[in-house]
Amino acid sequence: GPALSEAVGSGGPLPERGVRALGSMLAEALEAVHTAGLVHRDVKPGNVLLGLDGPRLIDFGIARALDDTVLTATDVIVGSPGFLSPEQAQGRRIGPASDVFSLGCVLVYAATGGRPFGTGPVEAMLFRTVHDTADLSALPPGLLPVVEACLAKEPGDRPRAGDIRQAFAEDLSGGSWLPGPVT
Template sequence: MSERLGPYQLLSRLGAGGFGEVHLALDPEGRTVAVKVLHPHVAADAGALARLAREVETMRRVEGPHVAEVLDASLDGASPYLVTRYIQGRPLSVVPVPVADLRLLAAGLADALLAVHEAGVVHRDLKPANVMMTEGEPVVIDFGIASALDSLSVTASGAVVGTPGYLAPEVLEGRAAGAEADVFSFGATLAYAATGRQPYGLGPVSAVAYRVVHHEPDLEGAPEWLAPLLRECLATDPAARPTAAQICARLGVAPAPRAGRALPSLAVAPPRRRREDVHHLSTREWRPGDQHRRSVEESRARHREKVRRRWVIGSGLFVSLLAAAAWQPLPEVALFLLAGYALAVVCDAGVALFSHRPHRTARVVVDFAGIAGAAGICLGLSAVFSTFTLALFAGTALVVSVVFLLSA
């Protein structure tokens, strides 16, 4: 049974990161969103939570086709959470690399980086795991969280939270870090996608961090049009790295138009902020290039209809095979099988006619086509094949069907 968190209905757990656990959820209007519930040790740090609350207003101003925009937040109570657009896809860290369409990935990441920096936000945790690939397009998630929670960036043992090899040298050394650190992470992420290897190798965290600070990255195999830009982005000196706007210019990327929506002030200063102050921004499910996304219920209905249609067709084929096998020795049994199938399908068509479900006309057409098809196939098979051959086919089909059902 699904749980509720504030006005959101949590459907399923999508995964977990360094700062929270992500759930697929429905907003009050039934649209899908991603809800990141902060880990207890994060929620217990009042200072980090206060800084995150101050940054939420700025984070919500980041918008664009290649970022998962922050839609809502509730940072008081026992389970503080952030709400972002739900992105269907897989992280760059698990897709096959080198990436086939590297130019598309580079352009999308550059546009995302520019959108984040134009809003005055620093990501601080850009890496393959935080880049979702959907229909070939990259979408950056979790921007601003690591920057806002940097008081948690050092654990009790002194280890930096993040992925060595993607954190900039100034972050690893504890120096002041800004947008230039994101440019380094952009370069490391793109180098991984281009070569299929970690740019600073594998091994213990300390060894990788040492190579980031003191060694050159491994860019062997990177295409000639990209390698020079990667070297500049991965420069040890932050001042030597290009800006997001310069990266876009180098790649020939025209920044995507920003909607420039005016967001009402949230006044999210904890710990006494009213919960209802942050639940008025409309949310919507989104995928690149798709302006008419279906809700979860619509998707489920379409899936159920697809499964029902397959069963109508599959059971019709099986019944027609059995009836054809029985046609010569036991015609009454053959007629009984066909009549039983027809009765079941007619009942299904009747349910569709009196329901208010979409595509009911197509459902009725499929049902009656199944009846006609089963009768026609039965007559055709009985005229061409012998009873023994049809019985052998029917037995084989029965065994395969049982095995399939048991495995499913």
């Protein structure tokens, strides 16, 4: 299937049910990644492929073991601006909570077609990610509590992937989790 970035770019935001299903299934994938002792470090719409049976998280090219998550070079940002965590933007130690923050950014994109910290020059996006409150004004109210928690500035204040999976759990047996044009 197409990448989430392509699907939202051409077909518009996903309906709330689709975003909840996306959140639950991506959280389940991240839970497996984190249980394996890894951090993905680049959760973004271009790394989420949409399929009838659910999303696939791809591109583990910059994934690292949990004990190897400090940047080794100076002035190097690992990840995609607009979807990385404050700790990534500052070059600090990252862990599973960093992927959770990125998942929150992906869910905002899926639901609204926008980024929670806007667009523009990389430096401006990184500054807003670290210092500003996310713009969640277009987010459906049913998604707000979980997404807001994912986007907490402090890693320790964010939910675990398993908590997100449970919060967004949906019965998907009643048809596709994707809107028609995407499938």
